[in-house]
Every structure is written in structure tokens, then in C-alpha cells.
Amino acid sequence: MLKQLFLNKRKSFEVFTKAIMYLSVGLTAALVLFLLLYILICGIPNITPELLMSKPSYLTEKIGILPDILNTLYIVFATLLLVLPLGVGAAVYLTEYATSKKMVSIIEYAAEALSGIPSIIYGLVGMLLFSNHMGTCLMAGALTLVIMNLPTIMRTTQESLKTVPQSYREGAFGLGAGKWRVVRTVVLPGCVDGVITGCILSVGRILGESAALLFTAGFAHAVNGLVDGLAAPGATLTVALYVYAKEQGEFGVAFAIAAILMLLTLLINFAATLVQRHFAKRRSI
Numbered sequence: 001m002l003k004q005l006f007l008n009k010r011k012s013f014e015v016f017t018k019a020i021m022y023l024s025v026g027l028t029a030a031l032v033l034f035l036l037l038y039i040l041i042c043g044i045p046n047i048t049p050e051l052l053m054s055k056p057s058y059l060t061e062k063i064g065i066l067p068d069i070l071n072t073l074y075i076v077f078a079t080l081l082l083v084l085p086l087g088v089g090a091a092v093y094l095t096e097y098a099t100s101k102k103m104v105s106i107i108e109y110a111a112e113a114l115s116g117i118p119s120i121i122y123g124l125v126g127m128l129l130f131s132n133h134m135g136t137c138l139m140a141g142a143l144t145l146v147i148m149n150l151p152t153i154m155r156t157t158q159e160s161l162k163t164v165p166q167s168y169r170e171g172a173f174g175l176g177a178g179k180w181r182v183v184r185t186v187v188l189p190g191c192v193d194g195v196i197t198g199c200i201l202s203v204g205r206i207l208g209e210s211a212a213l214l215f216t217a218g219f220a221h222a223v224n225g226l227v228d229g230l231a232a233p234g235a236t237l238t239v240a241l242y243v244y245a246k247e248q249g250e251f252g253v254a255f256a257i258a259a260i261l262m263l264l265t266l267l268i269n270f271a272a273t274l275v276q277r278h279f280a281k282r283r284s285i
Helices: 002-046 049-053 066-097 101-115 119-134 138-162 166-174 179-190 192-208 211-216 226-230 237-247 251-284
Strands: none
Touching: 002 251, 049 066, 066 101, 066 138, 066 179, 066 192, 066 226, 066 237, 101 138, 119 138, 119 211, 138 192, 138 211, 138 226, 166 179, 179 192, 192 237, 192 251, 211 237, 237 251
């Protein structure tokens, strides 16, 4: 009798737990789907060729986000160009070359601490370190974002390096390969997924960052080339969204920018998934 009662209570607890889990999953999925559909429904009707292909004119009160799109692409390119070699190189050194476990643990702890710092603090530091010497420009914003995203790239690459079996390294050493050759031809090709994951996370953070760029990159809406644009102040899409929604009350334009950012994020994730599948297929051959 007691055993049956215990089994009934256990079965009821399992049913209750499953119900809570399903409810949590359903609420999370519904919330994400609602936000996605709400932004796209409100934003896509406001996306026009004139909005995408023109710059704002204060004389005619015309609104265009072409400078903001270009500034976003410039700052993503500059940030990844700087942070990828630094992050991947640091991860390779800590995993493959560093001999002091205490130093490695200290650096890993510092990287995790840097990942949790609010972005507004990075903006303040970037303003003091970069903007005061370079002026308010996209390059100052890119350097600030490099500091922000360096821990992400380093940690994701480091964890991916640890998944490469040690037998691969030992086999390469047994064939007479040197340390750098083993890292370059055996280890790094086996952790491409981690590097791509770090790139996805970094691009997503760059696209969604506004607080740090408000202090360093500025608000300008001028169309410039890559070199001139990095040396000049400029507003990215997220900064422009803040300006149009908060300062000017143009919520239609703000929703259009939000929809563009959402579509860019989905496109980047889709492209990254294709690249990951490509490298996974190459490794399986």
C-alpha cells in the first residue's frame, strides 16, 4: 500500500514537472515569436527604397538610413578585422603554449569578468582612451567594441580548441611535425566551429550595441567611404534607432531599423550555419 502510494506521488510529481517544462518552453517560444512578428509587422511596411538608398536631409525633412547602414558595415568589418586575430591568437597561446596553469586561470577569470561588465562602462573607457586621442569617430567605436568582444572570441575559441582530441596532436608530433605546424594544420582546422560561433556572437553584439557607441562613434549621418568613414563620426543602425525613436519621435523609422537589424541577424545566423555544415562535411570526408 505504501509502495503504491509512493509510486502514485512520484508519477504525479513527474507529470507536474513535465507540465511546468512544457509551459516554460511554450511561453519562451511564444514570447520570441511575438517579438519577432511584432517587429517585422510594424517595421517592414516602413522599409522603402527611398529610406534605404538616401541620406537624411534636414532642409526637406527627408529621412534616409543609407549612412547608418554603411557605418554599421564599416564598424563590423573593422572590429572583426582586429578582434579575430587577437582573440584566436590568445586562445591558441593559452591552450597550446602556456605552461603556467595559474596564469591561464587568472586570464580566464579576467575574461569572464570582462564579459559581464555593462557596455556603458566600456563606452566611458573607450571615450577616455580612444576618443580623447583620436576624436569621436567610428574607429574609436570599433576599438571599444574590440575590447568588449575579445573575451567572447577568446573563450569560445579556447573551449573549441579543448575539444580537439589529444591523439591528433600526438599523431602529428609522431610524424615529425613541429609545434606551430601541428597547431596550424591539425588543431585550428578542428576548431573552426568555435571561431565561427565566436564571430556570430560578436557580430550580434556589434549590431545590437548602442551605449558604448554613443560615447565614442557619434551621431553623424554622412555618407563616406571605408577609410574616410572610419576616421569620421557616424551613427550605426542601433544608434540611429535610438535617435529617431527617443529624440525625434519617428517610431515608424525606428521599427523599420529594428526590422532591418532583425533580418540582418537572421541572415548572419543562416550564413554561419551553412559555413559550419560545410566545415563539418569536410572533416567527415
